[in-house]
Amino acid sequence: MTGQLIFDPLVPLALIVVLAGMAVVLAVLAWHRGMAGWPFRFGAALVLLGALAGPVWQQAEERALPDVVVMVVDQSSSQTLGDRQRQTAEMVAQLSEELAARDGTVLRRIDVEDGTDDQGTRLVTALRDALADVPPDQLSAGFILSDGRVHDSDLAPLAAGAPLHLLLSGTTNEWDRRLRLEAAPSFAILGEPVRLTLWVEDQGVASSGAPPTMVELSLSVDGEQPFAVEVPVGQRIEVPVTLTHAGRNVIQFSVPTAEGELTDRNNSALVQINGVRDRLRVLLVSGEPHPGARTWRNLLKSDSSVDLVHFTILRPSEKQDGTPVSELSLISFPTYELFQEKIDDFDLIIFDRYKLRGILPTIYLQNVVGYVERGGAVLVAAGPAFATAESIFHSPLGTILPAAPTARVLDQAFRPEVTELGERHPVTAGLAENSATDDAQGAPWGRWLSQVDLVDHSGVVVMRGADEAPLLTLDRVGDGRIALLASDQAWLWDRGFDGGGPQAELLRRLAHWMMKEPELEEEALIATAIGNDMRIERRTLDEDVGELTLITPDGTRQTLPLVQSAAGKFTGGYTGETLGLYRLQQDGLETVIGLGPAAPREFEQTIASALDLQPMIDATGGGVLRMNDGGVRLRDVAPGRPTSGRDWLGLVQRGATETLSLTRLPLLPPWLAAIGVGALILAGWLREGRRR
Structure with a gap:
């Protein structure tokens, strides 16, 4: 119970001061004139002024509040290095015991783990949140038990007058070697070297005055056999890497673990680069002018990433009608240059309504067969001539074509349909969703009017036409691919005949499949990483798939289930506990993926240091002590x-x-x-009356 005198004025204080001054002046004047009652009158004025001042005796019943001490314990990944966990646990126990024994002190403990999405140690943010409901006049001190490597030290959480102390884990003789990937592009052009900038650095005592050394740097692409080179420590180096396939390329760099270093978690770096083609080089050979030739040209020229070379054979060599060649073509057909010297420069060769008329000798068509077997791609869009003796099937190309003509042309209207197998093939799967047409009978696409009758003997038939005859057949030959479209009527879709159809989407998918674009592979095992989560997709033409084997960075094997989500598509998921390179295997397919960032933020700087927190500690008047120097003494101090x-x-x-x-x-x-x-006042009047 405490008491104090306070004033609660009835009028403004300034008025009371003015009235008091007037009372003093009047009292002095009365005294000077010899008025006998002036003390009583002056006393009355003082009583009146005292009443206006409102004196009050105030008594308060109070309760003492405890001092609050905040202890922030760093439980991030960098605290697992060396002997830091044991040091921190012992210091937590000592502080908790001493503060629990102190009367009038409350301890608040905050454990801080790794931030999400590789944000590092958000220790100061956690401290600010914890202090949001602590009154500043109760905050006695804050203790941080950490290696000092925090990633939000620019925030100031403590109020003035409350010290922030750092108890630093680790030792003074720590050292670590780190592989740092400084620059890596997200995309790179296939076949062209891309330079990745690396830096192998030593941190801690090993970095002070140590002579430069050489270490072995290993490089592996997509988990293949790595190759090693000697690189200097402490110098920036550039490593040229050439991507060999489109899509995701996972590149792993690593240096061996050195004796005595804190951790090998930062001795490797992962980078994932998407391989893209600079430009698609397409050779289009039209055997004769027809409405579909313009459609092919417009489709290919509409894509700025396509370099198109287009030749149309306007007149066969045996036809001599006296028309000058200069009026039939802009340039002569450079058959030798295209089919002998530069054939491997093309990514795709299209034969549109081409027939044997002596323009291309047999040796050149044999070169096309070798081109496909070496990894090239050929698309044959067959016209009526494909069913005759002039058919390109009767050339060396016939040995790699997936279907043979029956010498019959089906001149009848039909609607192209995707086969059951085509519903699972990426070229035609979901193709109907790309068409907005729908006639009264519910047919999704417009009709074609002619088709060459074929008998398929290899490959995959993904579309059928008139009389259930194969319309689009795909096949793999050697390292290359070949497609046979048994009709030259695709242009009807482009013109919107009978409602049209997804002609552009079909031909785009077809061309990209032949270019071996990963998203259109019919047998593919794909893994996509989002942080530590992995989404797995298996595409296949089969109705079922075998077991999926996952190999973690430490070599542990696990079996994961996949669930069918669509025709020819099976999906699954996995959350990785360890950052690094994961390998997936199923039915002879294999892929690799890196989980986590190229260099986890927690292991960028591993040497224990108070540097990050020192400005905040100095601003609050706190101190820094190392845990391995023994116990800490606590002392009560007065404010200031x-x-x-x-x-x-x-x-x-x-x-x-x-x-x-x-x-x-x-x-x-x-x-x-x-x-x-x-x-x-009465006493003053009586005193003055008696005096008279």
Whole structure:
């Protein structure tokens, strides 16, 4: 219980001061003139002024509030290095015991783990959140038990007058070797070297005055056999890497673990680069002018990434009608250059309505067969001539074509349909969804009017036409691919005949499949990483798939289930506990994927240091002590006094209280003031009357 005198003025204080001054002046004047009653009149004025000032005796019942001490314990990944976990656990136990034994002190403990999405140690953010409901006049001190490597130290969480102390884990003789990937593009052009910038650096005692050394740097692409080169430590180096396939390329760099270093978690780096083609080089050979030739040209020229070379044979060599060649073509057909010297420069060769008329000798068509077997792609769009003796099937190309003509042309209207197998093939799967047409009979696509009758003997028939004859057949030959479209009527879709159809989408998919684009592979095992989560997709033409084997970075094998999500598509998921390179295997297919960032933020700087937190510690008057120097001494200090020393850390004594009840007693109530003023005025009048 405490009491104090306070004033609750009835009028502004300035008015009371003015009235008091007037009372003093009048009292002096009365005294100077010898008026006998001036003391009584002056006393009445003072009583009146006292009543206006409102004196009150206030008594408060209070309760002492405890001092709050905040202890932030760093539980991030970098705290697992060396002996830091044991040091931290022992220091937590010591502080908890000492603070629990202190009367009037409450301890709040905050454990901080790794931030999500590789944000590192968000220790200061956690401290700010914890102090949001702590009154500043109760905060006695804050203790941070950490290696000092935090990633939000630019925030200032503590109020003035509350010291922030750092108890630093680790030792003074730590060192670590780190492989840092400084620059890596997201995309790179196939066949062209891309330079990746690396830096192998030593941190800690090994970096001070140590002579430069050479280490072995290993490089592996897509988990294949790595090759090694000697690189210097402490110098920036550029490593040229050439991507060999489109899609995701996972590149892993690593250096061997050195004796005595803190960790090997930062001795490797992963980078995932998408391989893209600079430009698609397409050779289009039209055997004769027809409406579909313009459609092919417009489709290919509409894509800025396609370099198109287009030749149309306007007149066969045996036809001599006297028309000058200059009026039939802009340039002569460079058959030797295209089919002998530069054939391997093309990504795709299209024969549109081509027939044997002596323009291309047999040796050139044999070169096309070798081109496909070496990895090239050929698309044959067959016209009516494909069913005759002039058919390109009767050339060396016939040995690699997936279907043979029956010498019959089906001149009848039909609607192309995707086969059951085509519903699972990426070229035609979901193709109907790309067409907005729908006639009264519910047919999704417009009709074609002619088709060459074929008998398929290899490959995959993904579309059928008239009389269920193969319309689009795909096949693999050697390292290359070949497609046979048994009709030259695709242009009807482009013109919107009978409602049209997805001609552009079909031909785009077809061309990209032949270019071996990963998203259109019919047998593919694809893994996509989002942080530590992996999404797995298996595409196949089969109705079922075998077991999926996952190999973690430490070599552990696991079997994962996949669930069919669509025709020819099976999906699954996995969350990796370890960052690094994962390998997936199923039915002879294999792929690799890297989980986590190229260099986890927690292991960028591993040497324990107070550098990040030092500005905040200095601003609050706190101190820094190492855990491995022994126990810490705690000392009570008054506000405004030093809060740390060479071997001790201070706790500010706040002495905060909480008011439970409040009692106020007026010392000069109005009735008492009125009696006093009246009595004093009467006494003054009587005194002056007697004197007369």
